[in-house]
Amino acid sequence: DIQMTQSPSTLSASVGDRVTITCRASQTISSWLAWYQQKPGKAPKVLMYKASSLESGVPSRFSGSGSGTEFTLTISSLQPDDFATYYCQQYNSYPGTFGQGTKVEIK
């Protein structure tokens, strides 16, 4: 199985900050990567797919980049609603595997 590693595991930031989360794959996955946001007690919600495509309805402050084995999710200006846990997921090959998550906390 392809291993997905996110960094950092926890990130403390303030409203208005630019935030970047990194996701690395153990082997190349082209651009077959999705990002999800999850709030406590809620289901995950997809933000990005195919590494850099914004899911419909997701604010434009979210962006994704990368290909091959290294990917980033960037929030250009952190908003109060963005404090949550973020997961990457590769879907280049079965089984689709997730990173361990990055919790974005209030500084």
Added chain:
Amino acid sequence: EVQLVESGGGFVQPGGSLRLSCAASGFTFSSYTMNWVRQAPGKGLEWVSSITISSTIIQYADSVKGRFTISRDNSKNSLYLQMNSLRAEDTAVYYCAVYGSGNYFKSWGQGTLVTVSS
């Protein structure tokens, strides 16, 4: 609007069985591959199983292979997960999820909690 509503979770002893259901609406259920994804308390996400539109291709995570059975009824817009020989490590919230244009999880249900404990 896509809606996925899971049910059937609960408390069960090790070795027991449960059947989860997922009722789908707001999209053409019979045209999409469906999945179960789980999340143990305080842990990350783990894909469990998927089933294609005509049930021709079914796949399982190694951790549940031989114990869980996924199925669907397109006439009822419903997805199922039969879980047998349950273990403590199967304790998790189980989500029903539909693939987007590619094997990422475009829509999710609210989840149903399965607790396996003696």
